[in-house]
Amino acid sequence: MSELALRDTTAAERGCAEPEVLKERGQREVFCGLTGIIWLHRKIQDAFFLIVGSRTCAHLMQSAAGVMIFAEPRFGTAIIEERDLAGMADANDELDRVVGRLLARRPDIKTLFLVGSCPSEVIKLDLSRAAQRLSRQHMPEVRVLNYTGSGIETTFTQGEDMCLASLVPEMPAEAADAAPSLLVVGALADVVEDQFARTFKALGIEHVSFLPPRRSAELPAVGPQTRMLLAQPFLCETARLLEERGAQRLEAPFPLGVEGTTEWLQAAAEAFGVDGQRLREVIAPAQRRAKVALEHYRERLGGKSIFFFPDSQLEVPIARFLARELGMTLVEVGSPYLHRQHLSRELELLPAGTQLSEGQHVDKQIDRCRAATPDLVVCGLGLANPFESEGMTTKWSIELVFTPIHGFDQAGDLAELFARPLLRKAKLEV
Numbered sequence: 288m289s290e291l292a293l294r295d296t297t298a299a300e301r302g303c304a305e306p307e308v309l310k311e312r313g314q315r316e317v318f319c320g321l322t323g324i325i326w327l328h329r330k331i332q333d334a335f336f337l338i339v340g341s342r343t344c345a346h347l348m349q350s351a352a353g354v355m356i357f358a359e360p361r362f363g364t365a366i367i368e369e370r371d372l373a374g375m376a377d378a379n380d381e382l383d384r385v386v387g388r389l390l391a392r393r394p395d396i397k398t399l400f401l402v403g404s405c406p407s408e409v410i411k412l413d414l415s416r417a418a419q420r421l422s423r424q425h426m427p428e429v430r431v432l433n434y435t436g437s438g439i440e441t442t443f444t445q446g447e448d449m450c451l452a453s454l455v456p457e458m459p460a461e462a463a464d465a466a467p468s469l470l471v472v473g474a475l476a477d478v479v480e481d482q483f484a485r486t487f488k489a490l491g492i493e494h495v496s497f498l499p500p501r502r503s504a505e506l507p508a509v510g511p512q513t514r515m516l517l518a519q520p521f522l523c524e525t526a527r528l529l530e531e532r533g534a535q536r537l538e539a540p541f542p543l544g545v546e547g548t549t550e551w552l553q554a555a556a557e558a559f560g561v562d563g564q565r566l567r568e569v570i571a572p573a574q575r576r577a578k579v580a581l582e583h584y585r586e587r588l589g590g591k592s593i594f595f596f597p598d599s600q601l602e603v604p605i606a607r608f609l610a611r612e613l614g615m616t617l618v619e620v621g622s623p624y625l626h627r628q629h630l631s632r633e634l635e636l637l638p639a640g641t642q643l644s645e646g647q648h649v650d651k652q653i654d655r656c657r658a659a660t661p662d663l664v665v666c667g668l669g670l671a672n673p674f675e676s677e678g679m680t681t682k683w684s685i686e687l688v689f690t691p692i693h694g695f696d697q698a699g700d701l702a703e704l705f706a707r708p709l710l711r712k713a714k715l716e717v
């Protein structure tokens with residue numbers, strides 16, 4: 288891969304809201320988009336994710352989801368064998384057979400996602416045509432969609448973006464006389480979704496839906512009356528497609544920590560004409576609980592330095608939370624991609640002078656990290672163990688998507704994720 292490291296145009300040229308970004312291209316250390324299936328299959332309860340991939344893909348999924356053994360799992364792998372790779376068998380025929388067997392055995396499946404992988408892309412298996420063909424065969428009982436989870440040029444959270452993007456064309460159009468509605472976009476743990484639904488109800492916002500829905504048959508309608516609030520910062524393609532269908536994105540930071548959650552709810556309240564006093568009253572108890580929970584962590588994390596390797600695309604909102612609400616020092620905040628529009632409020636809130644990096648040249652970043660000797664390193668699993676053996680303290684970024692961290696009532700849990708490794712290290716040193 289080409290080795291390119293360049294600085295963006297100077298801050299003075301861009302205006303002060305946009306910080307300086309170190310752009311890097313080179314070797315990357317990230318998981319692929321298949322990983323998203325681990326949380327998506329729990330969220331969309333009548334869907335099945337069929338990975339069209341190799342034994343490597345199957346092993347990745349088994350080890351990533353290793354603790355969860357179901358009698359009736361909601362994901363699996365159609366293995367591309369060497370015969371397929373060598374063009375000796377018709378992969379489409381084999382896929383049709385696998386899908387036929389699966390759907391005959393599992394009448395509970397209402398949406399089947401064919402998930403592309405590196406091997407299916409290498410042999411140029413056209414899964415979009417396969418999905419159309421299989422949909423024709425199995426509709427109306429089962430809808431068959433496709434997206435790619437390939438690790439070629441993607442990061443693990445993009446798997447969710449691709450999955451949700453595949454749902455957007457299936458969403459019904461809103462009625463011509465539809466009242467304004469709120470669409471929360473991004474997979475949230477059910478407990479968090481329920482909390483937000485209660486808050487919107489208390490604010491008097493009536494028409495609220497979530498993408499993805501818990502049941503795939505309950506896809507919400509979309510159109511010019513839809514106001515969308517992104518719950519995750521990695522949904523570029525999904526947001527683009529929703530905007531194409533008329534939805535209007537509400538500008539807000541992401542609902543992480545007290546500040547992010549407050550502003551996120553405020554954006555919805557303003558869009559739906561909710562009085563500021565009512566908003567303050569509705570959120571005050573949860574806000575107070577969150578502040579109390581964070582108090583305890585501020586003592587443990589305040590003044591500690593943290594270095595983010597680019598991985599989950601949650602780095603900027605989390606860094607903003609750790610710096611502003613817990614007093615941590617940001618050494619470097621790396622992210623695979625910085626979507627300037629979706630992150631605009633987040634970037635404004637970052638402490639002045641924060642070193643941001645976009646993309647990755649892993650060797651150079653490792654050198655910078657070692658030179659900085661931060662108290663805590665947030666990185667993928669592949670880097671964490673070697674760093675730990677060097678005496679550094681690490682946090683696996685993938686835990687940020689496996690753990691409910693959004694909203695007021697999860698702010699303490701989010702802080703705990705970063706406090707725990709430091710506590711563990713302190714105990715080991717005693």
Ligand code: SF4
Pocket residue numbers: 319320321340341343344345347403404405406436437438439
């Ligand atoms: S999709 Fe690609 S990166 Fe992911 S497990 Fe399969 S081969 Fe590996």
